[in-house]
Amino acid sequence: MLVGTKNYRTVWMEGPTVFLIEQNLLPFEFKIIQAVDTEACCEAIRSMKIRGAGAIGAMAGFAMALAFIRAPKINTETYLLAARKEIEATRPTARNLFYATEKVFAAGLVSVEEAIRMAQWIADKDAEDSRMIGVYGNDLIRDGFRVETHCNAGWLAFVDYGTALSPIYTASKQGKKIFVYVDETRPRSQGARLTAWELQSAGIPHVIIPDNAGAHLMSHGKIDLIITGADRIARNGDTANKIGTLEKAIVAKEFGIPFYIAAPVSTFDFNCTGGNEIPIEERSEDEVLYQEGPDTDGILRKILVCSPGSHAENPAFDVTPAKYITGIITEKGIIKPDRKSISGLSRTNK
Numbered sequence: 001m002l003v004g005t006k007n008y009r010t011v012w013m014e015g016p017t018v019f020l021i022e023q024n025l026l027p028f029e030f031k032i033i034q035a036v037d038t039e040a041c042c043e044a045i046r047s048m049k050i051r052g053a054g055a056i057g058a059m060a061g062f063a064m065a066l067a068f069i070r071a072p073k074i075n076t077e078t079y080l081l082a083a084r085k086e087i088e089a090t091r092p093t094a095r096n097l098f099y100a101t102e103k104v105f106a107a108g109l110v111s112v113e114e115a116i117r118m119a120q121w122i123a124d125k126d127a128e129d130s131r132m133i134g135v136y137g138n139d140l141i142r143d144g145f146r147v148e149t150h151c152n153a154g155w156l157a158f159v160d161y162g163t164a165l166s167p168i169y170t171a172s173k174q175g176k177k178i179f180v181y182v183d184e185t186r187p188r189s190q191g192a193r194l195t196a197w198e199l200q201s202a203g204i205p206h207v208i209i210p211d212n213a214g215a216h217l218m219s220h221g222k223i224d225l226i227i228t229g230a231d232r233i234a235r236n237g238d239t240a241n242k243i244g245t246l247e248k249a250i251v252a253k254e255f256g257i258p259f260y261i262a263a264p265v266s267t268f269d270f271n272c273t274g275g276n277e278i279p280i281e282e283r284s285e286d287e288v289l290y291q292e293g294p295d296t297d298g299i300l301r302k303i304l305v306c307s308p309g310s311h312a313e314n315p316a317f318d319v320t321p322a323k324y325i326t327g328i329i330t331e332k333g334i335i336k337p338d339r340k341s342i343s344g345l346s347r348t349n350k
């Protein structure tokens with residue numbers, strides 16, 4: 001995606017070095033950082049320097065490839081299994097991360113070159129799948145539509161293009177007039193910080209809304225369509241996505257507003273029978289209690305925004321039951337969130 005005059009991917013690997021956009025600094029500073037070993041890649045995922053299902057999937061693939069590159073000649077297997085365990089322990093919910101470690105680990109058992117090739121393939125495929133999601137999702141957007149989105153499922157959350165925002169980018173390029181309502185998405189504000197930055201950079205009209213404003217806007221007929229991303233989709237269509245998605249979906253159904261999930265096949269967990277099996281990440285209470293932004297000197301600082309001494313709970317995702325989802329936009333087309341359609345998808349994915 002274009003940043004200024006240069007095209008960037010969110011994450012990429014050149015030789016034995018992984019390059020990534022430091023997302024904790026956005027939208028205040030655009031900085032590329034490097035990770036040269038598996039541990040550094042894992043730290044970047046844990047601290048959310050890189051985040052979003054597809055982007056952490058690509059990063060996990062590169063991290064696994066780096067483990068093969070750096071594996072010692074003795075105790076190789078123990079080293080590789082420990083590296084895989086470390087990568088898979090970074091964040092539990094996004095299926096793409098496990099999809100990537102499985103694939104790169106299997107390829108690496110053939111050769112180091114195969115591990116690298118597979119990691120690069122996963123990243124390239126993630127970008128191409130996202131582009132195709134834009135092509136299919138564009139059909140849902142009519143000229144003049146007002147679209148609400150939650151969290152950031154734009155290009156920063158993937159290798160390029162994004163999922164929920166990809167149809168918006170395609171529609172906008174085709175000259176359709178679109179207005180985007182961006183949920184701020186507390187506590188980490190991926191909507192207010194990242195989605196808003198992406199839309200602003202692309203020149204797409206939008207406003208940031210408080211997380212609790214969606215129902216009000218929907219009840220006043222101000223939203224035509226909702227598109228969000230996904231972190232893991234079960235075989236029955238139940239979908240885990242950023243905390244707060246479930247509320248939007250329930251309210252959308254009440255007001256007859258189409259609610260779509262946009263996700264590549266790599267986000268589907270074909271071994272997971274229903275949403276209650278999806279692991280939900282619990283993050284630090286500090287993300288709720290403190291907010292971070294540039295101080296008057298431009299330096300990022302954290303400030304307490306809650307009653308001192310009170311504690312917080314911080315589940316990072318929720319599960320939207322399939323009955324609230326109108327359809328799932330994938331790189332293979334738009335499908336119904338049901339077992340039959342998802343089994344069909346799994347067959348075409350072999």
Ligand code: MRU
Binds near residue numbers: 150151228241
């Ligand atoms: O915690 P994050 O920022 O990694 O959460 C992921 C998300 O941005 C969303 O839930 C998104 O809609 C799915 S991943 C593109």
